[in-house]
Amino acid sequence: MVNKHDSRSEETKNTILNVAGKLFSKKGYESVTMREIAKEAGCSHTTIYLYFKDKETLLHQLTMPSLRELHQTLQEIHIMNSIISEDKLKRISHEYLHFCMINRNMYSLLMNAKSTRVDEERPELEINKVRIGMFNLLKQVIQECLLMPNNDLLLAFTRTFYYNLNGIISTYLDNHEPLSILMERLTPTFNLAVEVLILGFREKLKQKVETN
Amino acid sequence: MVNKHDSRSEETKNTILNVAGKLFSKKGYESVTMREIAKEAGCSHTTIYLYFKDKETLLHQLTMPSLRELHQTLQEIHIMNSIISEDKLKRISHEYLHFCMINRNMYSLLMNAKSTRVDEERPELEINKVRIGMFNLLKQVIQECLLMPNNDLLLAFTRTFYYNLNGIISTYLDNHEPLSILMERLTPTFNLAVEVLILGFREKLKQKVETN
DNA sequence: TTTATTTATAACCAATGGTTAGTAACTAAA
DNA sequence: TTTAGTTACTAACCATTGGTTATAAATAAA
Numbered sequence: 199m200v201n202k203h204d205s206r207s208e209e210t211k212n213t214i215l216n217v218a219g220k221l222f223s224k225k226g227y228e229s230v231t232m233r234e235i236a237k238e239a240g241c242s243h244t245t246i247y248l249y250f251k252d253k254e255t256l257l258h259q260l261t262m263p264s265l266r267e268l269h270q271t272l273q274e275i276h277i278m279n280s281i282i283s284e285d286k287l288k289r290i291s292h293e294y295l296h297f298c299m300i301n302r303n304m305y306s307l308l309m310n311a312k313s314t315r316v317d318e319e320r321p322e323l324e325i326n327k328v329r330i331g332m333f334n335l336l337k338q339v340i341q342e343c344l345l346m347p348n349n350d351l352l353l354a355f356t357r358t359f360y361y362n363l364n365g366i367i368s369t370y371l372d373n374h375e376p377l378s379i380l381m382e383r384l385t386p387t388f389n390l391a392v393e394v395l396i397l398g399f400r401e402k403l404k405q406k407v408e409t410n
Numbered sequence: 411m412v413n414k415h416d417s418r419s420e421e422t423k424n425t426i427l428n429v430a431g432k433l434f435s436k437k438g439y440e441s442v443t444m445r446e447i448a449k450e451a452g453c454s455h456t457t458i459y460l461y462f463k464d465k466e467t468l469l470h471q472l473t474m475p476s477l478r479e480l481h482q483t484l485q486e487i488h489i490m491n492s493i494i495s496e497d498k499l500k501r502i503s504h505e506y507l508h509f510c511m512i513n514r515n516m517y518s519l520l521m522n523a524k525s526t527r528v529d530e531e532r533p534e535l536e537i538n539k540v541r542i543g544m545f546n547l548l549k550q551v552i553q554e555c556l557l558m559p560n561n562d563l564l565l566a567f568t569r570t571f572y573y574n575l576n577g578i579i580s581t582y583l584d585n586h587e588p589l590s591i592l593m594e595r596l597t598p599t600f601n602l603a604v605e606v607l608i609l610g611f612r613e614k615l616k617q618k619v620e621t622n
Numbered sequence: 623t624t625t626a627t628t629t630a631t632a633a634c635c636a637a638t639g640g641t642t643a644g645t646a647a648c649t650a651a652a
Numbered sequence: 653t654t655t656a657g658t659t660a661c662t663a664a665c666c667a668t669t670g671g672t673t674a675t676a677a678a679t680a681a682a
Contacts, residue, residue: 206678207629232670242631247671309580358574358603365577368521390614391570397617398610402602405609415648415659422660444639454662459640 211249213239219260227257227303258325261304265328268297272335283343288392290339291363294332295388298367299377305367333360344399351406355399362391423461425451431472439469439515470537473516477540480509484547495555500604502551503575506544507600510579511589517579545572556611563618567611574603 217239221230232253236243250256275289298305308329337348337356346352366388373380429451433442444465448455462468487501510517520541549560549568558564578600585592 204628210629231668233668243669244632244671244673245630248630253670309584354599354602355606357599358606361577361581361603362570362574363577364580365573365575368576368580369573372521387566387569390566391573394567394570394607394610394614396610397613398606398608401609401613402606418648419660443637445637455638456640456642456663457661460660465639 207249210239210241210245214241214246214249215256215260218256222257222260222303223301227253227306257303257307261301261307262324262328264297264301264304265308265325268293269328269331269335272332276335276339283339284396287336287339287343287396288389290336291388291392292385294363295366296381299370299380302371305371309364336360340399343396344403346403351403355402359395362395366391419461422451422453422457426453426458426461427468427472430468434469434472434515435513439465439518469515469519473513473519474536474540476509476513476516477520477537480505481540481543481547484544488547488551495551496608499551499555499608500601502548503600503604504597506575507578508593511582511592514583517583521576548572552611555608556615558615563615567614571607574607578603 214235218230218235221235221238232246233243235256236246239246246256250259271293272290275286275293278286281289298308307325333356336359337352340356340359341348341352344352344355366384370380370384375383426447430442430447433447433450444458445455447468448458451458458468462471483505484502487498487505490498493501510520519537545568548571549564552568552571553560553564556564556567578596582592582596587595
């Protein structure tokens with residue numbers, strides 16, 4: 199039988215997480231203050247420090263579940279047999295872009311995982327694992343798409359593809375347009391970018407074969 | 411005959427600008443404090459506010475001259491007759507990347523020109539002019555490269571190219587590797603990206619022609 | 623009821639960007 | 653030379669923030 203103490207602290211922790219998640223999404227991590235979160239959660243701002251080491255830990259604990267989910271989604275798309283690899287790549291790109299646009303705070307964390315944190319169950323290792331995992335997944339899908347060996351050129355292609363995705367996100371990071379409208383407006387351009395890259399990769403591959 | 415008053419204030423202002431420029435470059439805009447700048451400049455931190463409205467104004471006044479210079483450089487490359495447009499594109503990309511990597515603070519300003527500032531001689535208008543100017547220049551060079559009309563497809567191509575450049579920059583924004591080493595390591599990848607994009611654009615164009 | 627444990631808050635701290643009041647230095651006029 | 657005015661600069665102050673420490677409140681156990 200859970201006692202009131204346990205349930206009270208659990209409830210407080212969850213409330214803080216929920217409120218923080220909402221506020222971060224709405225106003226951006228940097229501009230939300232701990233006092234604001236506390237007020238909305240109905241507690242003192244110092245209570246937050248009973249459960250979370252600092253502000254960044256809060257963001258981190260909000261991020262990892264969603265990130266794992268994204269990674270899972272991308273993996274599921276990857277192993278689908280019913281679609282060709284070029285379409286997989288488009289779907290993966292779309293999911294990644296969509297996720298990052300919704301979760302702009304998390305995107306920053308994803309890009310800037312601090313390597314200063316070696317305590318706390320090696321969270322950087324986990325987030326790095328997920329990052330690397332997604333990069334490698336992208337690499338595999340590109341490899342399948344191009345029917346090429348796993349070599350330096352594939353790495354460079356994957357990087358280029360990755361730059362493009364992240365360029366898109368960073369271009370619209372501070373855009374205040376509603377997401378659904380933004381995605382509707384720009385998805386054709388995003389898809390074009392993927393197609394152009396694949397075409398370019400194929401041509402580059404051809405060139406390499408012709409010079410060898 | 412300039413009096414001591416005038417020369418003294420001019421000197422103070424320039425010292426502050428110089429010091430700020432160095433510190434921003436070295437440690438990043440966000441992590442440099444006004445008190446730190448003041449200390450290095452040999453004045454009180456409140457003196458800074460005699461000359462500059464706020465911290466952002468300081469960054470802005472440091473940024474615009476360099477940005478104008480970059481824009482000028484890119485324009486000069488554009489009008490060069492001695493090189494083909496594909497090489498122009500590579501040179502322009504290289505200059506832009508190099509500039510942004512050196513001036514990461516300014517890059518942020520470039521990407522995030524605040525629209526909240528309508529006082530102060532319309533600086534947002536100026537920075538927007540430069541941004542738009544550079545985007546249009548890029549568009550022109552891509553157009554020449556591809557020998558295509560100025561249409562929606564060209565705009566989408568230019569956007570894609572722009573995403574790529576900015577993806578590169580944002581990927582390495584917090585990288586602490588010395589710039590010369592970073593550029594040496596990655597310039598081949600950056601050039602490959604440009605080539606891939608151009609190849610892809612050409613193929614896309616071909617497809618469009620074939621379906622019309 | 624008293625004591626121990628857990629949860630939470632209030633008081634406090636250092637630091638920051640920025641504002642306001644006061645002082646020092648310089649120049650011009652008497 | 654002295655006085656008044658102007659300019660450059662500083663110190664005191666402010667509100668706010670993330671975070672720490674001391675204290676209070678709530679709950680469970682003896």
